[in-house]
Amino acid sequence: MDTALTFDITRRLPGTLARAGVIHTPHGEIRTPAFIVGGTKATVKAITPEQIRSYGGQAVLANTYHLMLRPGADIVRAGGGLGSFMNWDGPTFTDSGGFQVFSLGIAYKKGIDAVAHTQKGNAKLAVVSRNQLVRVTDEGAEFRSHIDGAKLLMTPESSMELQHTIGADIHMAFDELTAPLASHETIAAAMNRTHAWAERCLKRHSDLNMEHTERGENLQALYGVVQGARDKALRRESAAFLGARKFDGYGIGGVFEPGEISSVVRWVCETLPAEKPRHLLGMGSQPADLFLGVEYGIDTFDCVAPTRQARNGALYTLNGRINISNTRFKADFSPIDAACDCYTCQHYTRAYVNHLFRADEILGATLASIHNERFVVRTVDQIRESIINGTFFAFKQQFLARYYGDKLPAGVSL
Known part of the structure; x- marks a missing residue:
C-alpha cells in the first residue's frame, strides 16, 4: 500500500451526518461505522486476539503512554510492531498519551475518567491537585510515572516517535484534554496548545514517514484531535483549524455525557472535511453512545468499558x-x-x-x-x-x- 490510509464512503443517510464506508490500511480494511476494540497495553483484557477476530472485531487500539512504560516501545518494535507483538494481523490504532495528561493531571485522584467523570466531593473540576503526576507546558507534558515515579517528558515529537516505533497503522496527534467544567480561558488555552502541538506532530510524522519510505516500510496515518470541551465556538474553531491541515483523519477528544454527543459531535463533524474518517475517542460505554455518534457523523469508536x-x-x-x-x-x-x-x-x-x-x-x-x-x-x-x-x-x-x-x-x- 503506497498511502497511509484511504477512506471510501459508500452510503450516506439522508437528513443526518451518518455514513457507511471502508477505511483501507496496510493491514486490512475497516468497514465503518465500526467499534475499535480497546487493547490498552497491547492486550484486550481477558481475551485473546483469536477471540477478538472470532467475535467480529476489526481493529484494536493501544495506549502509547502505557506501552512506553511497559514493555517499552523498542521492545514492541523488536517484536515486529504492535500487531505482530500481540499476534493480531488486522488494523491497529494508538492514541497519543494525551488522555494521560488529563487523568494524571487535573483528574488525578478525583474520580474522573472516560466513562464516569464526576468529581466526587468537589464541584470545581478545574482545581489543581497537589497529587498531580504531570505538569503541562508549551513544550509538552512532564510526567511522573504512575508505576515507579520516574520523571519523563512527552512532547508532540516524542509522541510521534513512540507511535511510529510501536508501529500502529493509525496514530493520534498529541493533545491536551481539559476537565469538562473548566473555565473558558482554560479550555481555550488547552485548545490553542493542542493546535500548536498538532502542527509539530504533523511535521515530525511526515519526517518519520519519509524514513519509512526510504526503508520500504508501510506508511502510518495520523489523525488530528479536536478539542474545545462543551463550547460550541471553540469546538468549531478547533475542527476548522485542524480540518485545514493535512491529517489523514480526525479524532474527537473530550469527556461528556451521551446526551451531549448530539451537540458536541455534530458541531465538530459539520465542520471537519466530509471525506476524512472521524474517530470518537473513549466513547461507547452505553448503546446510546453508538447510535448518537453514528447519527452525527462518527465512523469509528473505541472504549474499554465493555471489558471493564x-x-x-x-x-x-x-x-x-x-x-x-x-x-x-x-x-x-x-x-x-x-x-x-x-x-x-x-x-x-x-x-x-x-x-x-x-x-x-x-x-x-x-x-x-x-x-x-x-x-x-x-x-x-x-x-x-x-x-x-x-x-x-x-x-x-x-x-x-x-x-x-x-x-x-x-x-x-x-
Missing part, C-alpha cells in the same frame, strides 16, 4: 444491562442473552457464569468479556447495515426502547 464492566459482572443484553453476580441468576440455566451468537451464549448459562463470579474464577472474566465485546461489535455492525438498507431510525428506536425501556439516558430521545 464485564470484569465487574455487568453484562449487556437486549433487555438492558444485568449484574450476573446477583442471586437471581444462581439457578438460571438460560444464556446471558438468548439473541446473542457469541461463544459464551452458545456454550454457557447464566447460572454457570454466576458461579464463576461468585467463586472468583478467572474464566468468568473471559466469558463475560467475550459476550460484552461481541454485543457492542454486533450492535455497531447492525447500525452499519441499517444505514446501508435505510432502516437506521427504525432500528435505533426498536433497539433503544428495548434496552432502556422508559429510562433513556438524559438528552437521548427516540
Whole structure:
C-alpha cells in the first residue's frame, strides 16, 4: 500500500451526518461505522486476539503512554510492531498519551475518567491537585510515572516517535484534554496548545514517514484531535483549524455525557472535511453512545468499558444491562442473552457464569468479556447495515426502547 490510509464512503443517510464506508490500511480494511476494540497495553483484557477476530472485531487500539512504560516501545518494535507483538494481523490504532495528561493531571485522584467523570466531593473540576503526576507546558507534558515515579517528558515529537516505533497503522496527534467544567480561558488555552502541538506532530510524522519510505516500510496515518470541551465556538474553531491541515483523519477528544454527543459531535463533524474518517475517542460505554455518534457523523469508536464492566459482572443484553453476580441468576440455566451468537451464549448459562463470579474464577472474566465485546461489535455492525438498507431510525428506536425501556439516558430521545 503506497498511502497511509484511504477512506471510501459508500452510503450516506439522508437528513443526518451518518455514513457507511471502508477505511483501507496496510493491514486490512475497516468497514465503518465500526467499534475499535480497546487493547490498552497491547492486550484486550481477558481475551485473546483469536477471540477478538472470532467475535467480529476489526481493529484494536493501544495506549502509547502505557506501552512506553511497559514493555517499552523498542521492545514492541523488536517484536515486529504492535500487531505482530500481540499476534493480531488486522488494523491497529494508538492514541497519543494525551488522555494521560488529563487523568494524571487535573483528574488525578478525583474520580474522573472516560466513562464516569464526576468529581466526587468537589464541584470545581478545574482545581489543581497537589497529587498531580504531570505538569503541562508549551513544550509538552512532564510526567511522573504512575508505576515507579520516574520523571519523563512527552512532547508532540516524542509522541510521534513512540507511535511510529510501536508501529500502529493509525496514530493520534498529541493533545491536551481539559476537565469538562473548566473555565473558558482554560479550555481555550488547552485548545490553542493542542493546535500548536498538532502542527509539530504533523511535521515530525511526515519526517518519520519519509524514513519509512526510504526503508520500504508501510506508511502510518495520523489523525488530528479536536478539542474545545462543551463550547460550541471553540469546538468549531478547533475542527476548522485542524480540518485545514493535512491529517489523514480526525479524532474527537473530550469527556461528556451521551446526551451531549448530539451537540458536541455534530458541531465538530459539520465542520471537519466530509471525506476524512472521524474517530470518537473513549466513547461507547452505553448503546446510546453508538447510535448518537453514528447519527452525527462518527465512523469509528473505541472504549474499554465493555471489558471493564464485564470484569465487574455487568453484562449487556437486549433487555438492558444485568449484574450476573446477583442471586437471581444462581439457578438460571438460560444464556446471558438468548439473541446473542457469541461463544459464551452458545456454550454457557447464566447460572454457570454466576458461579464463576461468585467463586472468583478467572474464566468468568473471559466469558463475560467475550459476550460484552461481541454485543457492542454486533450492535455497531447492525447500525452499519441499517444505514446501508435505510432502516437506521427504525432500528435505533426498536433497539433503544428495548434496552432502556422508559429510562433513556438524559438528552437521548427516540
